[in-house]
Every structure is written in structure tokens, then in C-alpha cells.
Amino acid sequence: xxxLDINAxxxxxxxxxxxxxxxxxxxxxxxxxxxVAHPKHNTDLxxxxxxxxxxQEVAIAKIGELAEKNRAFQVYLDSCVKCGACTDKCHxxxxxxxxKNMPVARQDLLRSVYxxxxxxxxxxxxxxxxxxxxxxxxxxxxYNYYHQCSQCRRCSVFCxxxxxxxxxxxxxxxxxxxxxxxxxxxxxxxxxxxTVGNNLGLNPKALxxxxxxxxxxxxxxxxxxxxxxxxxxGADVLLITPSADFFAEPHIDGLLGYAKVFHEAGVSWTVxxxxxxxxxxxxxxxxxxxxRTLSLRIRQAAEDLGVKRIVFGECGxxxxxxxxxxxxxxxxxxxxxxxxxxxxxxxxxxxxxxQKGELNFDKSxxxxxxxxxxxxxxxxxxxxxxxxxxxxxxxxxxxxxACCNNYFDMDRDTIKESTLCCGGGGGLLTDELMDxxxxxxxxxxxxxxxxxxxxxxxxMAAICAIxxxxxxxxxxxxxYEMDSILSVHxxxxxxxxxTGQEIEEDPAPERDGVATExxx
Amino acid sequence: MxxxxxxxxxxxxxxxxxxxxSEWSRELADIIAAAEEVEMGEEHWAVVNFxxxxxEEYQIAPAVRVLIKSIKKSMGPEVGNxxxxxxxxxxxxxxQACKIAxxxxxxxxx
Numbered sequence: 001x002x003x004l005d006i007n008a009x010x011x012x013x014x015x016x017x018x019x020x021x022x023x024x025x026x027x028x029x030x031x032x033x034x035x036v037a038h039p040k041h042n043t044d045l046x047x048x049x050x051x052x053x054x055x056q057e058v059a060i061a062k063i064g065e066l067a068e069k070n071r072a073f074q075v076y077l078d079s080c081v082k083c084g085a086c087t088d089k090c091h092x093x094x095x096x097x098x099x100k101n102m103p104v105a106r107q108d109l110l111r112s113v114y115x116x117x118x119x120x121x122x123x124x125x126x127x128x129x130x131x132x133x134x135x136x137x138x139x140x141x142x143y144n145y146y147h148q149c150s151q152c153r154r155c156s157v158f159c160x161x162x163x164x165x166x167x168x169x170x171x172x173x174x175x176x177x178x179x180x181x182x183x184x185x186x187x188x189x190x191x192x193x194x195t196v197g198n199n200l201g202l203n204p205k206a207l208x209x210x211x212x213x214x215x216x217x218x219x220x221x222x223x224x225x226x227x228x229x230x231x232x233x234g235a236d237v238l239l240i241t242p243s244a245d246f247f248a249e250p251h252i253d254g255l256l257g258y259a260k261v262f263h264e265a266g267v268s269w270t271v272x273x274x275x276x277x278x279x280x281x282x283x284x285x286x287x288x289x290x291x292r293t294l295s296l297r298i299r300q301a302a303e304d305l306g307v308k309r310i311v312f313g314e315c316g317x318x319x320x321x322x323x324x325x326x327x328x329x330x331x332x333x334x335x336x337x338x339x340x341x342x343x344x345x346x347x348x349x350x351x352x353x354x355q356k357g358e359l360n361f362d363k364s365x366x367x368x369x370x371x372x373x374x375x376x377x378x379x380x381x382x383x384x385x386x387x388x389x390x391x392x393x394x395x396x397x398x399x400x401x402a403c404c405n406n407y408f409d410m411d412r413d414t415i416k417e418s419t420l421c422c423g424g425g426g427g428l429l430t431d432e433l434m435d436x437x438x439x440x441x442x443x444x445x446x447x448x449x450x451x452x453x454x455x456x457x458x459x460m461a462a463i464c465a466i467x468x469x470x471x472x473x474x475x476x477x478x479x480y481e482m483d484s485i486l487s488v489h490x491x492x493x494x495x496x497x498x499t500g501q502e503i504e505e506d507p508a509p510e511r512d513g514v515a516t517e518x519x520x
Numbered sequence: 521m522x523x524x525x526x527x528x529x530x531x532x533x534x535x536x537x538x539x540x541x542s543e544w545s546r547e548l549a550d551i552i553a554a555a556e557e558v559e560m561g562e563e564h565w566a567v568v569n570f571x572x573x574x575x576e577e578y579q580i581a582p583a584v585r586v587l588i589k590s591i592k593k594s595m596g597p598e599v600g601n602x603x604x605x606x607x608x609x610x611x612x613x614x615x616q617a618c619k620i621a622x623x624x625x626x627x628x629x630x
Contacts, residue, residue, distance in 0.1 A: 035534050184534075189627050199628030206578035213586050244629040247583045248614070249602065251630075279629055315629075429629060431535065431615075465629035482606070 018446035025097035034147040037182035044191035048180035055179035076163045086155040095439030103155035103165045146172040151426035152377035170286030185430040198243035198277035226263045235270035241313025242465035257489025275301035278318030284427035295329035308337040316376035316464030323383035361495040366404040369459045375419035376464035403495035408455040414447040424470030445478040544622030571621040
């Protein structure tokens with residue numbers, strides 16, 4: 001069990017209930033400003049380099065254009081009745097106590113301006129209906145608070161009208177970009193992915209060297225030639241995975257897990273250096289054009305390599321874009337094998353292999369871990385898996401239970417469709433927002449602490465690159481080790497015994513008579 | 521935003537990464553390290569030197585695992601492990617060591 005120093009002096013304080021409503025702290029987060037994009041970051045994406053002179057006029061016109069083009073956006077702005085159901089549903093509100101982090105308040109930042117310019121009452125009686133002029137102060141407030149939304153969509157689950165704050169937050173960022181007020185983190189990354197092919201800026205030569213290095217590790221471990229092919233024309237499967245899987249911990253262990261599964265399945269597969277990124281940051285800034293540019297790279301790679309299938313690795317926002325929008329953005333994919341889901345998630349691939357009994361696991365290899373699973377927001381809400389409702393909740397858990405002996409779910413109100421965000425999604429995984437990220441993670445960490453106390457849980461598994469990085473950074477602030485976060489396919493890889501693999505003779509731990517502990 | 525190296529100014533960004541990579545020097549590394557509250561010892565320099573060599577060949581920083589593997593070969597497993605890397609560079613061998621080595625910040629979901 002992890003040694004917990006949960007109430008260390010100066011550290012975040014746990015409360016008993018992960019969803020406890022905090023005391024209000026008005027204005028607590030109003031000065032938190034994410035780094036503004038440099039002119040080049042903006043112009044690379046086709047936005048003005050700096051705030052333009054007539055920004056107010058352009059921004060107001062853009063609100064009208066979005067409301068006209070996107071009916072959902074207009075309905076979201078028009079239909080809120082201030083029922084209050086969403087107020088305590090945002091992890092950033094729960095963690096900061098700042099009332100402007102209540103979803104309804106976040107929506108109202110934009111709604112109040114929309115009312116002023118696009119509704120009868122707002123035009124003539126602004127004060128009566130809470131309509132505001134778009135001033136520089138309002139724009140700055142937008143910038144700060146729309147970069148305190150991770151677009152996780154938890155609030156939308158509880159809204160009786162289904163208002164999606166994520167859509168409003170994306171629209172707000174789109175409007176800000178259109179007048180030259182972009183965020184450095186997102187815009188710099190999108191520009192890199194659009195030119196080099198991935199968010200890291202990993203060029204083909206470096207990618208090849210990294211993958212060859214990892215192949216050596218796999219051979220040392222298994223005694224077999226388990227490959228991670230790059231740019232291999234004619235492969236059946238193109239793997240699109242977040243570039244963090246080529247770089248960071250524990251992401252890389254997930255990649256090694258995919259490689260073992262593909263090896264055991266006997267499927268020919270490849271990574272593409274041209275489309276070496278799954279995460280589509282175009283979504284974070286609400287930019288259809290940028291989202292499309294990035295998606296088209298995937299299509300291009302699939303065509304150039306002549307693959308039959310596209311499989312996505314562990315990446316939350318990638319899966320949202322891939323599952324929900326890929327066909328619209330870059331389809332039709334009529335050149336792929338129509339007998340498989342287009343696109344397919346690696347979890348579906350592995351789950352399918354397990355169902356067929358084709359993977360041989362030694363679950364005791366994961367006995368050092370007592371696990372829970374964090375549903376990543378954009379997989380849980382707004383996408384699916386396995387071709388049936390709720391499959392995105394079941395498949396990862398079934399895969400985990402197939403390769404681990406000790407699995408325990410967290411509080412039901414904090415998982416599945418009600419999952420809490422890790423605190424770093426939606427373009428907020430940047431160092432200057434660390435205070436917000438830590439506070440936003442506290443509800444999730446409290447839920448984890450509960451299963452640590454109740455079931456001795458030591459580790460959490462996830463299937464999103466952002467979640468993994470975020471948790472490895474914030475877990476130490478909550479008394480856990482940084483490596484208490486694991487990739488699901490890392491656990492798959494640990495337990496998977498490949499055909500022909502020489503097994504080291506471990507002194508076998510006593511397991512006879514010990515009941516397998518699995519809850520659901 | 522600039523570091524002062526014996527009277528010469530070296531520009532850096534909001535986060536302390538130098539903007540013109542060719543302006544790096546060992547003196548500058550010591551100054552950045554001091555700003556990061558990292559005291560440069562032999563092991564720190566082994567990491568920084570590896571990062572710079574790797575960058576020269578590949579124009580990007582190596583994966584943490586690749587870095588650790590190399591340090592393990594050159595300095596042994598007591599130094600070449602993830603935990604120790606974080607003792608050397610508390611804000612991470614990737615980001616903090618890159619900053620001191622005068623390399624760009626790794627971006628993305630990392």
C-alpha cells in the first residue's frame with residue numbers, strides 16, 4: 001500500500017466526500033491567466049497575431065456567426081433556466097470554491113454578451129436580463145475562466161436541458177482566437193502537430209530511434225522479436241496514438257503493451273511518422289478547420305501506407321474526435337476494411353482477443369498493484385466502445401480484470417458517466433495552471449483515497465495521455481507516489497505471456513486458497 | 521525576460537527556456553540551475569551533456585526512458601533510475617533538465 005501523507009502541512013486537505021460542496025470564495029481564481037500565445041503561434045494557425053484593433057466588432061459578429069451556424073450553441077445560450085442543477089458538478093468549482101467556476105456562471109460569461117447583442121430584451125433592457133457589453137474586462141474574464149474549463153462535460157450530464165458547457169467553452173476560445181487572443185499551450189502544439197505530425201515535435205529520425213530502442217527493451221524482456229514498426233507500407237493496422245506514448249512515463253509502458261498484443265494477435269501493424277499523433281487539440285480551441293487539418297493527416301497516412309484498419313491508442317480526446325467526428329472531418333473511409341469498426345479503439349482490439357481466448361495472462365504479475373480505474377472524461381462522455389451503450393465503461397474494466405487480481409471501483413458518483421476530470425484536460429495541462437490543476441484534481445484524489453482506505457488500493461489505471469501526465473504530477477501532492485498512475489495496456493503487457501516466451505522462474509508467491517478479489 | 525551571463529543578456533520565454541538555443545553556455549546552465557534551485561553536480565552534468573548530445577543528433581529531447589538507459593550505462597543503476605532523476609531534477613528530467621540544458625520545452629500531453 002502506498003504510504004500516505006495526506007494531510008502534510010501546506011498540502012491539499014482531503015475531505016471525506018469527494019463531491020462535498022466547498023465554501024464560496026468569490027474571485028479566488030480570477031487572476032489566474034494561462035500564458036497568452038505569441039504572435040507566431042497564432043498566425044501559424046491562421047489567426048491574427050495579436051489582439052486586433054476592432055476586436056469587439058469582430059468578436060460580436062463571430063458570436064452571431066456561431067449561433068447561426070451551430071444550432072446547439074444557440075440553444076445552449078437561449079435555454080438555461082438557472083435551475084442550479086449544474087452548480088456543484090464542476091471539479092474546478094469543487095476544488096477552488098470560486099463561484100465563476102460553476103458551470104452556469106461559466107456559460108453566463110458568454111451568454112450575457114450574446115443577450116446584449118442578439119436578443120430583444122438584452123438590446124433594450126440589458127440590466128433587467130443580465131446582459132453585458134463586451135468590454136476589455138469581459139474579454140480578459142473570458143480568457144481566464146474559459147481556460148479553467150477542461151471541457152470534460154460532467155456538468156452536461158446533470159443539466160435537465162443537456163446544455164454542454166464544453167461546447168460554450170470551445171466557442172469562446174474560437175471567438176478569442178479569431179480576434180488574436182489565443183492560448184500559448186494549445187496553439188503552439190497545434191502548429192507543431194500540423195507541420196511535424198505530432199504534439200511533441202518528434203521528427204521521423206527521432207521517432208525511429210526511439211522505437212528501435214523500445215524494441216530492444218521488448219526483446220530483452222521477452223526473448224522474442226516484438227516489433228514496433230514505423231512507416232511500413234502494406235501493414236493491416238495503422239496505430240494512431242498520442243505522441244506522449246513515445247516519450248513519457250507511464251505512457252511508454254502502454255505502447256509496449258499494444259506491441260505485445262499486436263504481436264500475439266499476429267496482426268501486421270505500423271505507426272506513421274506523418275500522422276504520429278492521436279490527440280487533436282483543434283477540439284480544445286473549438287476550431288473546425290484545425291481539427292480537420294489534423295484529422296486529414298490520419299487519412300493521408302492510412303492511404304499512403306495502404307492499411308486496412310485504423311486503431312487508436314490510449315488517448316481520451318483523440319477518441320472523442322475519432323469516434324464522434326472522424327468520418328465527418330476526413331471521411332468517407334470506404335478504402336478501409338468495413339468488417340471492423342472505423343476507427344477502432346485498442347481496448348476493443350484487446351478485449352476482442354480476450355473474448356476469443358487468444359491472450360494468455362499470468363495475473364500474478366500484477367499482484368503488486370491494488371487497482372482502481374479512472375474513466376477519462378472524453379471517453380466516458382461523448383464516445384463509445386464495443387458497439388453498445390456503456391461499452392466504454394465495461395471494456396476497460398473487463399480488460400483490467402482479465403489481467404489483474406485486485407480491482408476495486410471508486411464511488412459510483414465519481415465514475416462512468418459521472419466521472420470526475422483528472423484536472424488537466426481541455427488544454428490546461430500546462431505548468432502555469434498547476435495550482436488550478438491540483439485543486440481540480442482534489443475531488444478525484446479524494447475518491448481514490450476512499451478506496452485506498454476501504455480496499456487498500458495503491459494504483460490507478462487510465463487510458464488517456466493527459467490523465468496519465470496530470471496524475472503523475474499531482475498525485476505526489478496528495479500523498480501518492482508519482483508512479484501510482486498506470487496505463488491499462490501496461491498492465492496488459494505485464495501479465496501477457498507471449499507464445500514462445502521463456503518464462504523466468506520467479507519464486508512463486510503463495511496464492512493457493514486466497515480468493516480472487518474482484519468487485520464490480 | 522533575460523538571463524544575465526557576465527554582462528551579456530540571454531533572452532528567455534515566460535517559463536525560463538532560452539529562445540535562441542545557440543546562446544547556451546555552461547555558465548548559463550549554472551545560472552538557470554540556480555534560478556531553478558538546482559545545484560549542479562557531476563550527475564546533473566552527465567544528464568545535461570547527454571541531453572545536448574542527443575538533441576544535436578535528433579533535434580529533440582530523448583524520451584525519459586532513453587535518457588535513463590544511457591545514464592544507467594554510464595553511471596550505474598544507482599543514478600540511472602527514474603526516482604533518482606527526480607531527485608536530481610525535482611521538476612522532472614524532461615522539462616527541468618531540458619531548461620538547464622538550453623533545449624526547448626517538450627510540448628504536448630507530457
